[in-house]
Amino acid sequence: MKKSLVFFCFAFYFLGESSLFLQAQKDNSKVIGPEQCVMCHKREGKVWKRTHHYKTFSQLHRRGRSKTIAQNLGMKGSFKRKGLCRNCHYTVRGENNKAIYGISCESCHGPARDWVSLHSRRDIPKEERDKLVDKAGMLRPDRIYHVAENCYQCHSIPNEKLVNVGGHPHSSRGFNLMTWSQGEIRHNFLSGEGRNRKITQAEKRIFFVVGAGLEFEYGLRGFAKATKKANYSLKMSRKIRVSRKKLIRMYKASGIREIRSMYTSVKSLKIKLNNEAAFLRAADKVKQVIIDFSFGYTGNEKKLAKLDALMNGELDEISLSPEKASLYKRIGGAKAVETAVKIFYGKVLKDERVQHFFKGVDIDRQIEKQKAFLTLVFGGPSYYEGKDLREAHKHLVVQGLNDGHVDVVLELLGETLEELGVAKSDIEEVMKISRPMRKYILNK
Numbered sequence: 001m002k003k004s005l006v007f008f009c010f011a012f013y014f015l016g017e018s019s020l021f022l023q024a025q026k027d028n029s030k031v032i033g034p035e036q037c038v039m040c041h042k043r044e045g046k047v048w049k050r051t052h053h054y055k056t057f058s059q060l061h062r063r064g065r066s067k068t069i070a071q072n073l074g075m076k077g078s079f080k081r082k083g084l085c086r087n088c089h090y091t092v093r094g095e096n097n098k099a100i101y102g103i104s105c106e107s108c109h110g111p112a113r114d115w116v117s118l119h120s121r122r123d124i125p126k127e128e129r130d131k132l133v134d135k136a137g138m139l140r141p142d143r144i145y146h147v148a149e150n151c152y153q154c155h156s157i158p159n160e161k162l163v164n165v166g167g168h169p170h171s172s173r174g175f176n177l178m179t180w181s182q183g184e185i186r187h188n189f190l191s192g193e194g195r196n197r198k199i200t201q202a203e204k205r206i207f208f209v210v211g212a213g214l215e216f217e218y219g220l221r222g223f224a225k226a227t228k229k230a231n232y233s234l235k236m237s238r239k240i241r242v243s244r245k246k247l248i249r250m251y252k253a254s255g256i257r258e259i260r261s262m263y264t265s266v267k268s269l270k271i272k273l274n275n276e277a278a279f280l281r282a283a284d285k286v287k288q289v290i291i292d293f294s295f296g297y298t299g300n301e302k303k304l305a306k307l308d309a310l311m312n313g314e315l316d317e318i319s320l321s322p323e324k325a326s327l328y329k330r331i332g333g334a335k336a337v338e339t340a341v342k343i344f345y346g347k348v349l350k351d352e353r354v355q356h357f358f359k360g361v362d363i364d365r366q367i368e369k370q371k372a373f374l375t376l377v378f379g380g381p382s383y384y385e386g387k388d389l390r391e392a393h394k395h396l397v398v399q400g401l402n403d404g405h406v407d408v409v410l411e412l413l414g415e416t417l418e419e420l421g422v423a424k425s426d427i428e429e430v431m432k433i434s435r436p437m438r439k440y441i442l443n444k
């Protein structure tokens with residue numbers, strides 16, 4: 001124990017990091033490890049093993065970016081040993097804080113030693129059992145705020161130095177609880193009675209509100225750590241502004257008072273550096289409102305349903321960077337995408353160099369996918385499908401899809417946009433946005 005404590009202190013001292021992470025509060029000595037969960041939860045385990053969360057264990061240290069970040073921070077040695085990286089990239093077990101897996105079951109459902117043998121006891125009535133496991137630290141899906149809070153503790157990076165000096169992303173771009181929890185993460189076999197059920201529209205709305213609240217809360221928590229006017233503080237203050245705007249629009253559309261309370265509870269707060277205590281207090285207030293909403297909202301489905309229009313994309317435009325939002329709008333938004341898909345798809349099917357990849361596919365589904373893809377390359381509100389690009393192209397990579405083919409598709413996209421009268425500079429920007437997608441498409 002002593003040794004690990006010394007190491008921890010050393011790691012933080014080394015980075016000049018005075019405040020510990022939220023994750024550090026988790027009791028690693030109570031982590032039992034995912035092997036035990038997947039003994040009973042086989043299907044959940046199978047899904048998990050296909051996620052980035054699982055794979056990061058074997059991949060993170062091999063990435064060039066990791067080395068650059070470590071170099072920038074002057075860190076040496078294994079990433080699995082570094083307190084700072086370990087808290088978000090791994091599951092850490094035992095008193096020696098050993099990294100045993102990537103992000104795993106207990107990263108989201110809570111360290112399990114005290115609840116694992118209780119939570120499956122069907123001889124205890126559910127209501128009573130829920131109380132017991134809650135007390136023992138289980139984060140049940142029904143307490144969605146508490147499960148989702150974990151996502152934001154990792155996907156929003158509350159560390160100025162790691163971002164400004166290390167060059168680590170400040171957040172997962174476009175992180176969104178509703179969409180990101182339903183892609184590769186989804187594992188609803190229990191409630192799906194064996195099938196991996198998608199969440200219902202009613203559940204989606206709750207995720208949408210809880211996620212929007214958390215985005216605001218974690219903007220505040222992030223900014224609390226800001227001491228200098230530089231990249232980190234600018235990004236965090238932007239996160240606060242954008243997420244607040246989102247909440248305001250959500251309140252206006254639905255009339256749900258709890259949503260209003262999320263942003264009015266911190267009305268008087270000025271965005272000012274080196275103001276940690278005030279920002280954390282504000283974040284705690286927001287947290288309480290979100291929890292009250294997520295437990296207590298029995299209110300009216302009608303009001304919640306009014307959020308649907310925003311949920312389906314319109315809203316997300318405002319969370320894009322201004323340049324990109326305007327590109328998407330300049331090109332003509334959803335309507336332009338419709339037209340572009342028709343022309344683009346026609347070209348792709350006619351082109352001998354790539355048409356064979358599209359043989360025998362379901363045309364309607366393909367068009368939906370193309371729409372999502374084009375929205376993405378226009379910088380529109382479709383980012384989550386980007387995560388699915390890898391999945392969607394996997395079989396094509398096996399069939400020989402390579403860089404050359406991607407070039408052809410981009411060329412055809414360029415032609416399409418030209419025909420639609422899109423400005424040259426905008427086409428160039430589309431090409432620029434498409435570039436990072438290559439790695440997903442080619443499964444690199």
Ligand code: HEC
Pocket residue numbers: 032033034036037038039040041105106109112116119120121122139140141142190
């Ligand atoms: C001995 C078998 C067993 C093990 C081991 C086990 N579970 Fe479960 N788990 C179950 C059963 C059975 C249920 C369904 C209980 C019920 O019917 O309410 C369940 C339910 C759950 C639920 C849903 C609870 C709810 O209220 O919706 C979660 C989350 C969960 N388990 C996570 C885990 C995690 C994480 C681990 C490892 C730390 C784990 N389980 C280990 C058998 C197990």
Ligand code: HEC
Pocket residue numbers: 063064065066067069070073079082084085086087088089153154155156157158159162166168169171172173
């Ligand atoms: C607060 C949580 C947190 C901490 C601390 C953290 N990371 Fe990350 N890291 C993330 C998340 C979340 C992502 C995924 C970002 C995304 O979606 O693009 C990520 C992504 C990365 C990537 C890929 C980013 C890229 O630009 O492609 C690298 C490399 C990385 N982290 C290295 C590190 C290293 C090295 C450390 C320790 C010095 C570290 N991280 C500490 C949460 C964290």
Ligand code: HEC
Pocket residue numbers: 052053055056059060087088089090103107108147148150151152153154155177180181182183184185387
């Ligand atoms: C312990 C920290 C941690 C927690 C908790 C966490 N994540 Fe992550 N997540 C990461 C890191 C780090 C990565 C990047 C892994 C990599 O690519 O190496 C990641 C990647 C992802 C990806 C894949 C992104 C891609 O590049 O395709 C999705 C989706 C995701 N997380 C969703 C979620 C959701 C939803 C939650 C909450 C229910 C959550 N995460 C909770 C740390 C975390």
Ligand code: HEC
Pocket residue numbers: 034037038041044045048053103104105106107108109141147148181185186187188189190191192199
């Ligand atoms: C990235 C965070 C994350 C990880 C990792 C994770 N879960 Fe979950 N889990 C969730 C979320 C969020 C929900 C609720 C999702 C929903 O309603 O769509 C959930 C729901 C569940 C449920 C209930 C599903 C249902 O049908 O109601 C079980 C059981 C479960 N998880 C078990 C596991 C097990 C076992 C593992 C590890 C193999 C695991 N989870 C890993 C976040 C996670």
